[in-house]
Amino acid sequence: xxxxxxxxxxxxxxxxxxxxxxxxxxxxxxxxxxxxxxxxxxxxxxxxxxxxxxxxxxxxxxxxxxxxxxxxxxxxxxxxxxxxxxxxxxxxxxxxxxxxxxxxxxxxxxxxxxxxxxxxxxxxxxxxxxxxxxxxxxxxxxxxxxxxxxxxxxxxxxxxxxxxxxxxxxxxxxxxxxxxxxxxxxxxxxxxxxxxxxxxxxxxxxxxxxxxxxxxxxxxxxxxxxxxxxxxxxxxxxxxxxxxxxxxxxxxxxxxxxxxxxxxxxxxxxxxxxxxxxxxxxxxxxxxxxxxxxxxxxxxxxxxxxxxxxxxxxxxxxxxxxxxxxxxxxxxxxxxxxxxxxxxxxxxxxxxxxxxxxxxxxxxxxxxxxxxxxxxxxxxxxxxxxxxxxxxxxxxxxxxxxxxxxxxxxxxxxxxxxxxxxxxxxxxxxxxxxxxxxxxxxxxxxxxxxxxxxxxxx
Amino acid sequence: xxxxxxxxxxxxxxxxxxxxxxxxxxxxxxxxxxxxxxxxxxxxxxxxxxxxxxxxxxxxxxxxxxxxxxxxxxxxxxxxxxxxxxxxxxxxxxxxxxxxxxxxxxxxxxxxxxxxxxxxxxxxxxxxxxxxxxxxxxxxxxxxxxxxxxxxxxxxxxxxxxxxxxxxxxxxxxxxxxxxxxx
Numbered sequence: 001x002x003x004x005x006x007x008x009x010x011x012x013x014x015x016x017x018x019x020x021x022x023x024x025x026x027x028x029x030x031x032x033x034x035x036x037x038x039x040x041x042x043x044x045x046x047x048x049x050x051x052x053x054x055x056x057x058x059x060x061x062x063x064x065x066x067x068x069x070x071x072x073x074x075x076x077x078x079x080x081x082x083x084x085x086x087x088x089x090x091x092x093x094x095x096x097x098x099x100x101x102x103x104x105x106x107x108x109x110x111x112x113x114x115x116x117x118x119x120x121x122x123x124x125x126x127x128x129x130x131x132x133x134x135x136x137x138x139x140x141x142x143x144x145x146x147x148x149x150x151x152x153x154x155x156x157x158x159x160x161x162x163x164x165x166x167x168x169x170x171x172x173x174x175x176x177x178x179x180x181x182x183x184x185x186x187x188x189x190x191x192x193x194x195x196x197x198x199x200x201x202x203x204x205x206x207x208x209x210x211x212x213x214x215x216x217x218x219x220x221x222x223x224x225x226x227x228x229x230x231x232x233x234x235x236x237x238x239x240x241x242x243x244x245x246x247x248x249x250x251x252x253x254x255x256x257x258x259x260x261x262x263x264x265x266x267x268x269x270x271x272x273x274x275x276x277x278x279x280x281x282x283x284x285x286x287x288x289x290x291x292x293x294x295x296x297x298x299x300x301x302x303x304x305x306x307x308x309x310x311x312x313x314x315x316x317x318x319x320x321x322x323x324x325x326x327x328x329x330x331x332x333x334x335x336x337x338x339x340x341x342x343x344x345x346x347x348x349x350x351x352x353x354x355x356x357x358x359x360x361x362x363x364x365x366x367x368x369x370x371x372x373x374x375x376x377x378x379x380x381x382x383x384x385x386x387x388x389x390x391x392x393x394x395x396x397x398x399x400x401x402x403x404x405x406x407x408x409x410x411x412x413x414x415x416x417x418x419x420x421x422x423x424x425x426x427x428x429x430x431x432x433x434x435x436x437x438x439x440x441x442x443x444x445x446x447x448x449x450x451x452x453x454x455x456x457x458x
Numbered sequence: 459x460x461x462x463x464x465x466x467x468x469x470x471x472x473x474x475x476x477x478x479x480x481x482x483x484x485x486x487x488x489x490x491x492x493x494x495x496x497x498x499x500x501x502x503x504x505x506x507x508x509x510x511x512x513x514x515x516x517x518x519x520x521x522x523x524x525x526x527x528x529x530x531x532x533x534x535x536x537x538x539x540x541x542x543x544x545x546x547x548x549x550x551x552x553x554x555x556x557x558x559x560x561x562x563x564x565x566x567x568x569x570x571x572x573x574x575x576x577x578x579x580x581x582x583x584x585x586x587x588x589x590x591x592x593x594x595x596x597x598x599x600x601x602x603x604x605x606x607x608x609x610x611x612x613x614x615x616x617x618x619x620x621x622x623x624x625x626x627x628x629x630x631x632x633x634x635x636x637x638x639x640x641x
Contacts, residue, residue: 220631249591
């Protein structure tokens with residue numbers, strides 16, 4: 001089975017999984033309430049979106065300049081900067097650093113970029129133990145499955161699911177409340193923090209004018225990962241750079257509001273280098289890996305350059321009717337939902353991943369919620385256009401569109417088609433035509449009278 | 459990896475030969491409503507985040523056997539890795555979000571304010587600033603050209619909502635965040 005066939009099969013199964021739907025609805029409805037409250041704290045949310053979009057535009061359209069400024073300042077702070085063209089180069093940089101420093105155990109804060117480069121399997125193969133320390137990511141690691149959502153990794157699990165997992169692994173009670181489960185993880189992971197040799201994080205932002213990375217976390221695992229181990233490695237896409245530290249006065253609240261509805265998450269942290277003279281603790285070395293991995297291709301695509309504005313808040317996933325129906329794992333990609341469907345064909349190849357761009361109702365809700373104003377649903381159309389490349393791939397589809405065009409070009413033919421469709425539905429013929437649809441849904445009762453008939457009688 | 463650096467920067471420069479359509483310049487109207495009562499707003503937000511404000515410092519301290527402190531007025535008797543209370547100062551208090559800004563210099567390094575189960579901050583009312591933008595400006599003014607290696611804006615105790623979005627305090631960092639006004 002290829003990726004498209006697997007996607008169709010998984011989507012069909014998940015769409016009728018009512019348990020999955022109940023868990024996702026519960027989770028996303030509490031997200032929705034939080035975000036609505038969070039947006040109320042802004043004087044003008046729409047203008048905040050325009051402002052962050054304008055700063056991102058400025059950065060992305062002068063990306064070389066800001067990356068060089070960032071690099072210069074990291075070096076001045078005593079850090080190291082590495083550049084990786086692709087996932088393999090990024091993995092090799094981490095493995096080389098780990099070998100040089102005799103690293104056996106690594107604590108990791110949540111980072112989608114390390115998921116993108118499939119870092120953990122490479123570390124394990126080299127005999128190094130990576131420990132995910134974000135609670136959600138830790139649960140994913142114990143279950144040996146990828147994150148379901150870029151912000152909320154185990155959105156698809158109920159408390160009972162986690163309790164069952166922890167019962168098997170750590171012997172905690174099957175009816176343990178969420179608080180007790182969290183404390184089980186805290187105790188387990190505290191030992192890992194104290195014994196790890198290296199801390200690996202992502203970066204929500206790279207700050208050009210001070211050479212710092214910004215981390216946004218709630219649990220404190222990010223801060224512990226950069227405090228206790230003797231070496232800190234941060235891995236970030238080249239598009240994460242922003243010009244000034246002062247820009248965070250806007251970017252942090254916008255990211256947190258769109259991500260979880262919080263005004264700020266518990267810890268908004270800046271790391272600008274290794275432990276300095278006179279400081280009591282902190283790693284002896286600080287490394288930043290700047291990852292391209294297809295991003296410069298997006299930069300070269302004028303129409304889609306704004307995709308590089310993405311700050312990975314997850315808002316487009318949470319609002320997407322397709323994501324909510326088929327679930328995060330169905331995508332089988334690092335980035336799911338609308339942003340994943342836009343990015344993946346571009347980063348990982350259109351031949352294998354274009355089907356994702358077709359799995360959308362084009363309702364535009366993703367574009368409406370995007371805090372950096374990426375034109376997501378039009379980019380899905382751009383992907384579709386390029387995938388088709390001027391030709392429809394199915395003769396039946398070609399015939400259907402010809403027929404549709406012919407019908408729409410004449411009012412009389414349009415009216416006749418309406419009558420025919422209505423008759424067909426009443427006679428039950430539609431059920432045989434629309435079987436894939438009616439297998440799990442009811443067709444609506446057709447109206448006795450069409451609007452045109454009603455209008456002409458007025 | 460200098461080859462990769464040149465390759466990536468080369469790709470970027472080639473891509474940027476054509477400028478993308480520039481978005482309209484946004485209005486520079488204020489993004490947030492103004493904060494007027496700094497202390498009142500700070501208290502409201504900080505308590506809503508489940509922060510605690512204490513008034514009797516000696517009584518509070520008697521509850522802890524192992525204290526690691528970076529503040530001269532509170533005696534330290536334990537290493538940060540063993541302490542059940544970490545005591546630090548801060549750079550400023552952010553009224554809009556009820557946050558506390560710390561850094562390696564104002565809060566005794568990286569671990570002291572995050573490793574212990576309880577974090578006590580000793581602050582003064584004149585450290586109140588309106589919001590994050592003001593806090594970043596203050597950091598700039600105080601540390602520009604000799605930045606600490608680590609800075610954090612702390613907004614409430616450590617928390618997680620990873621399991622069914624149920625709020626749990628103390629995921630990895632302090633379960634309790636306590637503030638004492640020294641003035």
